[in-house]
Amino acid sequence: MKKIGVLTSGGDSPGMNAAIRAVVRCGIETGMEVYGIYRGYEGLLDGEIRLLDRNSVGDILHRGGTILKTARSERFKTEEGQQHAVSMLETFGIEGLVIIGGDGSLRGGCELDRRGIRVMGLPGTIDNDLGYTDFTIGFDTAVSTVLDAVTKIRDTSSSHERTTVIEVMGRHCGDIALYAGLAGGAEGILIPEIDTDINELCKKIVIGANRGKQHSIIIKAEGVGISSQELAETIQYRTGRETRLVVLSYLQRGGSPTLGDRMLATLTGAKAVELLQEDSRSKAIGISCGEIVAYDLAEAVEQKREIDTDMYRLIGILSK
Ligand code: ADP
């Protein structure tokens, strides 16, 4: 395989640049031409495709975001769009594609695979919502950002003896809330996978306060049904304790990637090129028990992510 393309798609995540860098430099090392496809599938449809060299990816390893830009594309979801995407790749002579994105982006990759394009999917999303990999690129950085915020919020929350609800990202997956809740010592977390009894949560806050707890931190994933404002108001009303809301929003998606994300991005990027070089079938690349793994792309995207219930229970025990 001589010509390959690389694109980023869906919500950006810290570490995407490190992955692009690895794909470009490993690709060039093995004698390939590597094309950058800008603005995800939208840019692919519009032919926003440029040859990259070693210098194009210089000084980006440590930067959040994606130099290739990212987008969501309704056009690409259609049969016509996907056929057009394939003909665009054919025009440039691109036979293999590295797609860095979340669940939706990798599903888009499956459509291209069905039409004869060799696709290597890299898990690029802060949500950690892909079932086939233990971690996704960007998750570690996002949780670190949330932890930093929790630490700061604790100070003021404790001074004012308040409860603070912190809303974090995660539409269908509660992993950001789960990990930040355990590592940040939250009194409770609300995640889409498990129903929370808000009455019980309020009782716990009151019991803790009566025992001398100065403040309570509740971390709520955005995908949970009740609005965060309503949750904060309900907690204030039922506990009689002042309650504030902090929505971390896009703060979580920016910033320099952590060691973990740089390693994951770099190793999966290098693996993608190795597999394309070997003319492997389309794969989803990730990490399992500390090892870089590659699974059949279509099977991998169908793997459902399970929440770690032991971690969830532990939060309850530690924060009593
Ligand atoms: P993420 O990749 O972060 O999960 P999205 O779910 O928004 O983000 O998906 C990114 C893009 O991937 C979408 O805008 C669309 O172009 C494409 N995509 C998503 N789901 C599919 C699908 N089932 N089939 C084809 N393309 C898809």
Ligand code: F6P
């Ligand atoms: O998929 C990543 C993610 O950051 C989600 O956690 C969040 O719900 C969504 O993207 C936000 O998307 P947008 O950038 O379109 O607002």
